Amino acid sequence: DGGITQSPKYLFRKEGQNVTLSCEQNLNHDAMYWYRQDPGQGLRLIYYSQIVNDFQKGDIAEGYSVSREKKESFPLTVTSAQKNPTAFYLCASSIYRDAGPTENEQFFGPGTRLTVL
Amino acid sequence: QQPVQSPQAVILREGEDAVINCSSSKALYSVHWYRQKHGEAPVFLMILLKGGEQKGHEKISASFNEKKQQSSLYLTASQLSYSGTYFCGARGLQGGNSGGSNYKLTFGKGTLLTVNP
Numbered sequence: 001d002g003g004i005t006q007s008p009k010y011l012f013r014k015e016g017q018n019v020t021l022s023c024e025q026n027l028n029h030d031a032m033y034w035y036r037q038d039p040g041q042g043l044r045l046i047y048y049s050q051i052v053n054d055f056q057k058g059d060i061a062e063g064y065s066v067s068r069e070k071k072e073s074f075p076l077t078v079t080s081a082q083k084n085p086t087a088f089y090l091c092a093s094s095i096y097r098d099a100g101p102t103e104n105e106q107f108f109g110p111g112t113r114l115t116v117l
Numbered sequence: 118q119q120p121v122q123s124p125q126a127v128i129l130r131e132g133e134d135a136v137i138n139c140s141s142s143k144a145l146y147s148v149h150w151y152r153q154k155h156g157e158a159p160v161f162l163m164i165l166l167k168g169g170e171q172k173g174h175e176k177i178s179a180s181f182n183e184k185k186q187q188s189s190l191y192l193t194a195s196q197l198s199y200s201g202t203y204f205c206g207a208r209g210l211q212g213g214n215s216g217g218s219n220y221k222l223t224f225g226k227g228t229l230l231t232v233n234p
Binding site: 035040041043044045048058059090103105106107108109110111 | 119146147149151156157158159160161164166204206208221222223224225226227
């Protein structure tokens, strides 16, 4: 079955450590996204990528970094510069069309809950 | 800017109806609706496009008023399985009314729907 996997489901880290969250998809989607979810805040976009080797900052990119070396993978690194990293992180993917007349839904992974102690 | 959703929360008895609203301060190309159960990934419900096209769920309907930059999600004869948090995601027009689409999807803070027996 096609889908998006995120690992691990729960992650604990000490303050000041960088941590990388994994996101893999086998849907053959070009576009991938990272969102952060905090209680009562909805989904806020961290980074997104439309094609391999290219990515753009979202609304809350400070303290995060990403890479897109393969179409299937879009890992997110939470750096020590992120002041409040404890949150639920969601990865998503979708078909990408450049300013086309149709839209496509985003498919979400199960999420990683990061707790920084 | 995040679209504004109302109400923030609603409690229903099984079989009752509900309307969830989503308002944006900017011109919109499309509105996406997702439902998320606690601790799980958001699941796609519907997309409404500028011009009237819709894609999505058979049992849930929605409207999109382009002039008012608003969308409403209509949940009729609610079932227990409808419980969850509903998010709207708004995609703006690139460069105003150019007809294209800004690639980013900006989500509202969500509406918590609880359906009781």
